[in-house]
Amino acid sequence: MAAPISLINQGFETGDLSGWDTIGQVVAAGPTTVVTNNGTNYLISPNESSMAFMDSFGASVSEIESFFGIASGSFNATQTPFGNSSLTNGSAISQSFVASAGDTIDMSWNYAARDYIPFTDPSFAVLIAPDGTTQIETLASTTGPGLATGSDGISGVFSFAEELSQDGEYTIGFAVTNSSDTILNATLFLDDAAGECNPSCNELGSPENPLLPEEDDTPDSFDFSFTVTEPSFPIFIDPIVAVGYDYVVNSGPNVASVILPEIGDGIFDVYGWDGSDYNLFLGEALANIAFDFEPDGVSQFQVKGIEVEEMLDPSDPAAFITGLTFVEAGDVDISQIAITIDTDDLVDVPAPSSLGLLGISLIMMRSIRKKASISFMNK
């Protein structure tokens, strides 16, 4: 049976690092203040009473690679495509465990840089599968890759969560490193779950860390699949901006409420499906306030009323982040389909279109052509 993996001392509540292997500067700690180069203080708090506190010194990067049993140069290889300077020293922690395919592993992390750009000082998650396949993910650094905190920045609490695909012994680990030099060490905090969040808890599906569409998306529809465990807790999804959206649950529980973002005047019109079109006006929704559907929820609805002037360059990756709650728990597959306006008609009522983003670029081309023909006629 697939299940969440429980690591030994996963929450560091023994008050020490028992169950874990470490190299470099790693300790179990209670609430900890990190003072950055510019004098900012970040107070990091554990979940319950203790967490792992990693400082980026005490071992060379090649020693850390040996510690994980991975090839020399593996960490730098994740940074050089971004033009970042070489990694120098740091610390790491790991634990091996036996998993079955389908099991999940989850650790909370929070990164704080003491250094400034261009010193990137990245932090990493490492996951080594039974067949030796090694995943090295950059969690955060001052510049990216990973979450870019900026100089002296902090990431806030994230979850590193993976579904495991193999049977056998895995190793999970984390590392934090300096780049270019060996001073102004970066910090990485680990725990089994988020403690007091500083500056925020960026759980997947939160407004700060919304679910992103699946990679094989068609341009006119953003498709999301996820599991609802707490139906009344909003899950936020983030497609590219448009002027309105249709939301269609392809499978899974009905939507109980929707939370729309602060875009334009922050007032939106919500329409229900009458069996052939979105003709049922359900009411006005205000930004950041949950709009509730009927008790059974709805499997599809439409949001209109995003101002025409908010229709920016379609290549602008501005976001329309939508929060959703559901009537019950379950796996959800939902599409968010862009609505476009034909600006040639100069009407202020959005017209639904299945063309989506493609439609926006076609409309832009058409209006350019129209301008050209007007200037021809004016000659």
Ligand SMILES: [Ca+2]
């Ligand atoms: Ca803990």
Ligand SMILES: [Ca+2]
């Ligand atoms: Ca540094």
